Amino acid sequence: MVAALVAVGYDSEGLRGILAADGDIPMAPADLIVHERRLAAAAGPLADVIAVFALGWARPTNALRTALGGAALDALIGSCALVQDGRQARAAIRLLPHGDLWIAADRRPEPGTPGHALQVPGINPPATLLAS
Secondary structure, three states: OHHHHHHOOOOHHHHHHHHOOOOOOOOOHHHHHHHHHHHHHOOOHHHHHHHHHOOOOOEEHHHHHHHHOHHHHHHHHHOOOEEEEOOEEEEOEEEEEEOOEEEEEEOOOOOOOOOOOOOOOOOOHHHHHHHO
């Protein structure tokens, strides 16, 4: 599964290249508009994977099958990391590359909804500073 993500270019450099983000990915409404434009400009398999795992957006299951391959997609759905809803799939978690590490975290709450007490935040500026 990780090999399929790396093969499509979903790594720290891939995120920086498309979203111009290093570490935490800003998710304010204005940032989401910028991310959407950048993903549209870089349309393709890597953009689809970033949209799903970094931003939590749904993408067509067929596009993800093309990006990751059938075996990896089936493994992600079987492990409940991806959830299918009709012809769309959406990540149930955030999965972000950070250097040589893969950070799995809860998805960010939808704008205007509070998080929960046991939410795992993932990569953020204080965690990055602490890791340094």
